[in-house]
Amino acid sequence: MGKVMLEVKDLKTKYITRFKEDVYAVDGVTLQIEEGKSLGIAGESGCGKSTLALSLMGYYFAPLHYTSGDIIIDGRNVSTLDTDEVRREVLGKEIAYIPQAAMNALNPTQKIIRFIEDVIKVHKPEMTKPEVYEMAKERFHILGLPEKVLDQYAVELSGGMKQRTVIAISTILSPKVLIADEPSSALDVTSQKMVIKMLRDLMEKGYIKSMIFITHELPLLYNVTDDIMVMYAGQIVERGSAKDMVFDPIHPYSKGLMGSIIVPETGTREHELIAIPGTPPNLKKPPAGCRFAARCKYATPECKIYNMEMKEFGEGRSQRCRFSVEHLREVYANG
């Protein structure tokens, strides 16, 4: 077992709306990532995936508020630091975050090299501008980005190139954890592949020590990450290795998600596309008992009463459903 890079214990965060209502978007998430590993987070829109990503940075701004739990990056608890310390010591250096529309974050009036200088100025003030340029040039070269990008403006780059540039900038200080929130969902398939390859390169060459990858595209997760975690209504419902999760999902929600996979392979046309009816619950008032019960076709009235914890089964796998693994497997096998 490798060194644990990121450990999250029972993290709870909430949004406070204008009307002082609480929205429990991340409700008791526990996870661990070892050095050199990547973890994928899947789930529908509105399940709290992106909020989890924001919460993991340890950097909270209204309306998002921290409630309880620990975030430990490489042995250091960052959830107790105040925002200034987080900005100075954690962001960029320990943990880097790539939001969904990262490519729109580039200021069109500045050259790409200026953004890198900006990052370095805060974290390594002793470096001079030519040194920064050299370092950036080398890093871009290794990652397969043309060096001339450094002297270009964001508007001169294509969407895929902008996204890759943003990734290169945010990982320039070799952070321990990279959180990529749907980094490729706004791109076409060819650019998407380039972005994925770059993330893989970053991992293989050791520039980032571990990665959390958030997306709703399951075939993508299957190809990129070691483990997959499925999130529903602010909670984790199942975790396991990518292969187990895709071919042998246990929780009814994961099962439903896997039913929506479409790939250009023999057999895809024959298999029936099964959509999960309904929408995720309103997290202002999370339902009692299993949160998925209202949409689950295997649910019984008891499901809405008992609140279940994650149960371990098999190697590195756990799930939250009330029923036993054997029972669920049998139900799925009988259709």
Added chain:
Amino acid sequence: MAKELCLSGKNVTKVFGFGDKKTVAVNHVDFDFHVGEFVSIVGESGSGKTTLAKMLLGLIHETEGEISFLGKPREIKGRKQKREYWKEIQAIFQDPFSSYNVFHKIDAVLLDCIKMRGGKKLPYEKKVEMMTEACSFVNLKFEELTNKYPFELSGGQMQRLMIARIFLLKPKILLADEPTSMIDACSRATILEMLQNLRNEIGMTIIFITHDIGLAYFISDTVFIMEKGNIVEYGPAEKVILNPEAEYTKRLISDVPKIHEEWDLSTV
């Protein structure tokens, strides 16, 4: 296939700009779409698929070539002709958030469709009945939607409401330009299912534009592959995707992550 021709094009070309800045977006393209067929047009960004779609819709004029509708050359010069044409061809666009007028309530959106189909003078109860039927076709509840504004819905719901519109209008052709690229995989399954229902129950011809070759394979009868304004390959979905001939098609297929085969990242 002995089916009737629905929409066909000969030598359709669109050129933007002049002289040095000339861009040939669609380059002498021929195609035949039949009645009741589910056609996909696949290509990467900049391959001209949306330009072709806009020409099919009559939003921009073709520089060269001719588009025929139901066997006759299409006449859409005047405003009246265009209105008549748009009764037969409707579209769903990529971004549901910018497809609606934010000042109009959902009722107005649906009432407009009834009006366009000549139901302006119907009693209100009848209209409500029609709207309820359309909403239930896409698994939405009209009682929950009435008096709401489009921005109160989620992306998937908005896109479904678009399909409810199409259900009311019952055009001969539906042109769907990347209708699923901005919504998550789970709602995507619902949208695809509804498009299939439209085809199976109403016999609509559906032209589906996408960059995801997996989707095209799953849903369509015929696939057209576009590269830089040219159609490089077309035919039944099984043949094109499982036994591709053109290099470009092979590349597109290799760009999509799969689950039963290894995804080769070295070919970027």
